[in-house]
Amino acid sequence: MMGFPIGWDPVTGMPARPYVGSELHWFPNTGREAGPVRVLITGITGFAGSHLAELLVADGRFQVYGLHRTRSGMHNIRHLVPRLHLLECDLRDPSSVERVVGEVRPHWVFHLAAQSFVPSSWTAPYETMDTNVLGQLNLFEAIRKHRLDCRVQVACSSEEYGLVYAHEVPIREEQPLRPLSPYAVSKITQDFLAYQYHQSYGLDVVRTRAFNHAGPRQAEPFVISNFAKQIAEMERGVRPPVLHVGNLDARRDFTDVRDIVRAYRLALEHGAPGAVYNIASGETHTIRSVLERLVALSRVRVEVRVDPARLRPSDVPILLGDASRFRACTGWKPEIPLEQTLRDTLNYWRQTVAA
Numbered sequence: 475m476m477g478f479p480i481g482w483d484p485v486t487g488m489p490a491r492p493y494v495g496s497e498l499h500w501f502p503n504t505g506r507e508a509g510p511v512r513v514l515i516t517g518i519t520g521f522a523g524s525h526l527a528e529l530l531v532a533d534g535r536f537q538v539y540g541l542h543r544t545r546s547g548m549h550n551i552r553h554l555v556p557r558l559h560l561l562e563c564d565l566r567d568p569s570s571v572e573r574v575v576g577e578v579r580p581h582w583v584f585h586l587a588a589q590s591f592v593p594s595s596w597t598a599p600y601e602t603m604d605t606n607v608l609g610q611l612n613l614f615e616a617i618r619k620h621r622l623d624c625r626v627q628v629a630c631s632s633e634e635y636g637l638v639y640a641h642e643v644p645i646r647e648e649q650p651l652r653p654l655s656p657y658a659v660s661k662i663t664q665d666f667l668a669y670q671y672h673q674s675y676g677l678d679v680v681r682t683r684a685f686n687h688a689g690p691r692q693a694e695p696f697v698i699s700n701f702a703k704q705i706a707e708m709e710r711g712v713r714p715p716v717l718h719v720g721n722l723d724a725r726r727d728f729t730d731v732r733d734i735v736r737a738y739r740l741a742l743e744h745g746a747p748g749a750v751y752n753i754a755s756g757e758t759h760t761i762r763s764v765l766e767r768l769v770a771l772s773r774v775r776v777e778v779r780v781d782p783a784r785l786r787p788s789d790v791p792i793l794l795g796d797a798s799r800f801r802a803c804t805g806w807k808p809e810i811p812l813e814q815t816l817r818d819t820l821n822y823w824r825q826t827v828a829a
């Protein structure tokens with residue numbers, strides 16, 4: 475077992491050396507081998523994956539590899555395809571994961587691929603566990619098999635905290651985990667599997683618990699994207715002006731996806747091996763207030779109607795994160811205000827609906 479290098483606190487995972495400006499604590503290839511830095515993104519065709527690929531491609535120092543499934547839509551990354559190395563691979567298939575990981579031999583891995591929609595985890599719990607838990611196990615085993623010296627970011631989730639009482643916010647990483655969905659259980663398993671592989675084998679993982687993120691390209695079922703799409707369709711006259719909603723009393727901590735992927739990169743540049751970090755804005759909003767702000771940006775008058783099919787067997791009542799551990803380690807703070815995220819998402823759907 476490798477354990478923690480000297481200078482890292484094994485309990486909190488915090489670096490003994492504090493963040494000092496933009497200095498890199500660790501960069502792949504430094505003193506290791508010549509050549510470009512190979513980065514592998516699982517879930518590259520998805521929402522966060524496509525924004526992360528864009529960020530890394532723009533940097534110019536990375537060779538960006540991405541895994542996609544046969545059926546994955548390419549619309550999110552079409553503009554980047556000439557600058558990416560795409561490999562077909564289903565994470566649920568151990569032999570194909572082992573093959574592609576051996577081909578790429580990445581220095582950095584961003585593990586973003588997942589079944590990420592909470593309600594689908596009630597209707598398809600087996601698929602959620604299979605993709606999220608076994609998919610990660612296959613990835614870790616492939617890295618171990620090929621004895622790769624790489625850093626792995628694991629996209630965990632604030633949903634892991636689940637039931638949080640009023641006196642427990644803002645939520646710190648030490649908060650007890652009280653999951654309220656099969657999805658949350660799958661993310662706790664990913665989180666703890668990463669911890670265990672670090673402790674048992676010295677796998678260099680950094681666990682990020684991102685709170686809700688939103689922005690252009692987010693899939694249609696997620697709340698901001700869904701409301702924005704409905705509004706864009708009403709504006710275009712292809713949907714009656716009745717906006718279907720679920721639980722408007724829930725409170726969420728939203729960060730723009732472009733700030734989130736910047737955080738993911740910083741996590742691998744500065745994060746302590748094995749550590750876990752919240753990534754959050756530190757503000758919480760009711761879904762009702764988000765809806766009102768989106769409607770205020772629109773050109774239509776809407777009637778809001780609760781659709782019972784959108785209510786969940788149990789819904790996390792409040793998420794409000796404390797990202798001070800991550801800020802101390804990396805200097806990260808969100809830069810894009812919610813208002814701009816809402817405007818950009820609505821414009822994204824206006825263009826998509828018009829196309």
Ligand code: GDD
Nearest residue numbers: 590592631632633685686695696697719720721724761784
């Ligand atoms: N999707 C959806 N659609 N949610 C609605 C609606 C609706 O019409 N109306 C109200 N909501 C409420 C949900 O009940 C929930 O409380 C909140 O809006 C946010 O729902 P989602 O956007 O579906 O996200 P989530 O909070 O369940 O999960 C997201 O955030 C996690 C991090 O906390 C996902 O992105 C997860 O993948 C992510 O891990």
